[in-house]
Ligand SMILES: CC(C)CCOP(=O)(O)OP(=O)(O)O
Ligand SMILES: [Mg+2]
Ligand SMILES: [Mg+2]
């Protein structure tokens with residue numbers, strides 16, 4: 001018998017908003033990974049492209065309207081026996097004047113721009129996996 005849909009991995013999309021060598025992160029609140037630093041992003045919804053999901057989640061969570069995000073990396077995170085995510089990381093470089101708003105105060109403590117090499121800890125597991133991967137954001 002095939003596993004129930006709830007027994008299968010889900011797909012998340014994390015969005016790397018770079019402003020020079022700084023990246024936008026926020027401390028998660030209220031759902032799994034609460035208290036850890038993560039990128040804006042969320043669940044890939046039925047029928048969405050990676051680009052559409054990245055644009056939608058960033059707008060929902062930060063109020064920033066991004067354009068043309070590009071595929072950057074993918075990670076596979078088994079959080080526990082019932083929580084398993086493949087995360088697609090999309091990247092966009094934004095203008096210096098772009099500022100993020102805290103659109104979902106029940107899900108995030110606040111957004112901040114930090115150097116890629118100094119992302120605060122603890123990091124949300126998929127972001128930690130990206131940092132520990134071969135992904136090189138600056139060539
Ligand atoms: C767990 C993660 C890789 C995918 C889901 O992210 P999320 O909890 O931020 O989801 P939403 O923004 O869609 O609520
Ligand atoms: Mg979201
Ligand atoms: Mg969502």
Ligand SMILES: [Mg+2]
Pocket residue numbers: 040041042043057061
């Ligand atoms: Mg989210």
